[in-house]
Amino acid sequence: MKSKRILKDFFRKTWYVYLFSIFFHLISSMINVFYPKVLGQFTDKLLPGELTRALIVDYSLILLLIGAGHVLFNGMAMYLIMHVGRKFEFLVRGGLFKHFTEMSERFYSRNGVGKLLSYFMNDVTAVRESISMGVNQTVNATMLLVAAVTMMLISGIPYYLILASVTPLLLIPFIVIYLGPIIRKRSLEVQEALGTMTETAEEQFGGIRVTKKFAVEAIMKQRFDKTVEQIRNKQLRLVRVSSFFQALIPFLGAVALIIALAFGGYLTIMKQITLGNFVALTLYIRMLMNPLQQIGNVINSIQRSRASLERLNDLLSQKSDIVELETARPANLAEAGICIQNLSFAYGKSSNNVLKNINLNIKPGTTLGIIGRTGSGKTTLMKLLLRTYDPPPGTIRFGDTDVRELTLESLRSQIAYVPQDGFLFSTTIRENIAFYERETEIGKVEAAAQQAQIYDNIIDLPNRFETRLGERGLTLSGGQRQRTSLARGLIKNAPIMILDDSVSAVDAVTEKDIIEAIQTERSHKTTVIIAHRISAIKHADEIIVLDDGVIVQRGKHTELLAKQGLYATLHAIQEEGSQHATGTSHS
Numbered sequence: 380m381k382s383k384r385i386l387k388d389f390f391r392k393t394w395y396v397y398l399f400s401i402f403f404h405l406i407s408s409m410i411n412v413f414y415p416k417v418l419g420q421f422t423d424k425l426l427p428g429e430l431t432r433a434l435i436v437d438y439s440l441i442l443l444l445i446g447a448g449h450v451l452f453n454g455m456a457m458y459l460i461m462h463v464g465r466k467f468e469f470l471v472r473g474g475l476f477k478h479f480t481e482m483s484e485r486f487y488s489r490n491g492v493g494k495l496l497s498y499f500m501n502d503v504t505a506v507r508e509s510i511s512m513g514v515n516q517t518v519n520a521t522m523l524l525v526a527a528v529t530m531m532l533i534s535g536i537p538y539y540l541i542l543a544s545v546t547p548l549l550l551i552p553f554i555v556i557y558l559g560p561i562i563r564k565r566s567l568e569v570q571e572a573l574g575t576m577t578e579t580a581e582e583q584f585g586g587i588r589v590t591k592k593f594a595v596e597a598i599m600k601q602r603f604d605k606t607v608e609q610i611r612n613k614q615l616r617l618v619r620v621s622s623f624f625q626a627l628i629p630f631l632g633a634v635a636l637i638i639a640l641a642f643g644g645y646l647t648i649m650k651q652i653t654l655g656n657f658v659a660l661t662l663y664i665r666m667l668m669n670p671l672q673q674i675g676n677v678i679n680s681i682q683r684s685r686a687s688l689e690r691l692n693d694l695l696s697q698k699s700d701i702v703e704l705e706t707a708r709p710a711n712l713a714e715a716g717i718c719i720q721n722l723s724f725a726y727g728k729s730s731n732n733v734l735k736n737i738n739l740n741i742k743p744g745t746t747l748g749i750i751g752r753t754g755s756g757k758t759t760l761m762k763l764l765l766r767t768y769d770p771p772p773g774t775i776r777f778g779d780t781d782v783r784e785l786t787l788e789s790l791r792s793q794i795a796y797v798p799q800d801g802f803l804f805s806t807t808i809r810e811n812i813a814f815y816e817r818e819t820e821i822g823k824v825e826a827a828a829q830q831a832q833i834y835d836n837i838i839d840l841p842n843r844f845e846t847r848l849g850e851r852g853l854t855l856s857g858g859q860r861q862r863t864s865l866a867r868g869l870i871k872n873a874p875i876m877i878l879d880d881s882v883s884a885v886d887a888v889t890e891k892d893i894i895e896a897i898q899t900e901r902s903h904k905t906t907v908i909i910a911h912r913i914s915a916i917k918h919a920d921e922i923i924v925l926d927d928g929v930i931v932q933r934g935k936h937t938e939l940l941a942k943q944g945l946y947a948t949l950h951a952i953q954e955e956g957s958q959h960a961t962g963t964s965h966s
């Protein structure tokens with residue numbers, strides 16, 4: 380039942396198109412079944428020599444009309460069904476996209492981009508084929524079968540002859556019941572393997588630059604070949620059973636034709652039926668074979684698409700683990716301090732705590748600096764502030780309100796988060812910077828670029844702010860990308876800004892200019908700066924030092940320097956490093 384949900388919604392919207400199409404198919408089939416009858420009559424006139432030139436013209440015109448009428452109505456019926464199939468793709472892809480945007484980061488860390496793409500491409504297409512071509516052929520075939528059998532019955536052909544001829548066809552339902560589930564199971568395996576392949580391909584192309592630099596193309600190809608090989612094996616397993624099934628149905632049709640020829644031929648010789656009836660019977664049986672073949676195809680494709688439909692419905696029934704309460708309130712972060720109390724957090728139920736008993740107060744309008752070894756939990760803490768992951772209840776408050784009681788949109792729209800590796804879209808630099816509000820005037824975009832120290836680089840580009848970035852912004856250097864992403868955060872002018880190691884790829888002089896610009900711009904706004912270099916945070920009102928998920932030190936720059944500890948050690952190492960660097964540059 381579950382697998383029918385997408386279709387139920389869809390058929391509710393489009394049932395009338397199907398109705399029209401079925402109606403046109405009906406007319407087209409009704410016209411088509413006159414073909415054998417007219418040909419039979421023509422044959423009967425042939426023998427006694429009753430055929431005149433005028434009759435030949437008449438019969439030819441009638442056959443032409445039958446052909447034209449059949450093609451016209453069949454064409455219209457096909458168009459309607461194909462049209463509705465494309466609508467299905469459009470609606471389901473739109474629905475999938477919306478669903479994906481609602482899912483949390485946890486969902487994306489479990490499902491790779493390639494896997495998600497394969498839902499969009501393979502599964503949606505498989506279902507579309509069933510409900511367009513599949514429905515089309517089923518309707519067409521059923522109408523033709525019903526019309527042909529009816530015409531046979533009223534053509535004066537003896538019933539026992541008809542029954543004997545169509546008996547092999549009555550085996551079809553049994554074959555479907557036996558082979559259908561096998562086809563479906565194997566199709567599911569193929570779809571899953573295709574998903575894995577798309578995922579591998581996406582990863583391989585994404586990492587192609589690394590592959591090339593390490594000159595390991597051959598190894599990567601081997602890995603990819605393995606994935607493709609798996610698909611081939613699974614596809615062949617499917618093809619074996621589905622080809623057998625598809626061949627069996629026309630075979631039964633051929634047996635029916637042999638019975639009609641042998642038994643009908645015998646009765647014609649014995650003069651129990653006319654030659655015209657014999658011709659009509661063989662043509663009708665022949666006419667049944669096409670729809671039977673079609674029904675075979677359709678059943679096959681329905682079994683395959685049921686597997687895809689199950690995958691799509693399963694995906695759409697997954698809920699985000701970040702749920703907005705019905706009573707959620709819009710946040711007003713302009714005046715709100717951030718209060719973190721006894722916060723401990725682990726990514727999974729069985730994994731270790733990444734943050735341990737964090738207590739922190741960030742007053743509105745102040746700057747907090749966070750420093751700590753890699754993997755110490757800095758980014759995790761920020762993800763919890765943005766509620767990308769759910770913190771335990773009561774551990775994070777904005778003003779008096781628990782972060783879990785705020786609406787997600789109001790929370791995230793008032794925080795400008797700049798990650799270390801800011802993703803840039805394949806569009807213009809202007810649109811990348813003005814990402815939050817596409818209509819932002821160019822003056823503001825330029826000002827943000829100046830604050831992020833990227834302005835001079837941009838105006839050197841051929842189309843300045845209108846320069847289109849290549850895929851993932853790769854026409855910019857790492858540092859330029861980082862600064863463009865920083866400009867995107869700055870232009871938001873949000874009450875709270877988080878720079879998550881966002882100036883790590885710039886040189887010391889540029890970093891200094893950026894930090895000064897941020898200090899001026901955000902003098903009365905809350906700013907959190909995560910950095911590995913002390914120079915980026917030393918101006919902060921408070922600095923915390925995280926180590927293995929624990930705040931091991933806190934205070935102002937000078938206070939921390941005066942104490943022995945990780946901060947002073949880091950400072951000493953970085954000072955020594957920069958003196959070395961300066962020394963080298965002088966030598």
Ligand SMILES: Nc1ncnc2c1ncn2[C@@H]1O[C@H](COP(=O)(O)OP(=O)(O)OP(=O)(O)O)[C@@H](O)[C@H]1O
Nearest residue numbers: 488726733751752753754755756757758759760880
């Ligand atoms: N999505 C995730 N699922 C499980 N564990 C994670 C996830 N993200 C991070 N971790 C783990 O949590 C720990 C803290 O990671 P986090 O990214 O917060 O560190 P960080 O201090 O920001 O590091 P860096 O300075 O290298 O950016 C690490 O051990 C990391 O492996």
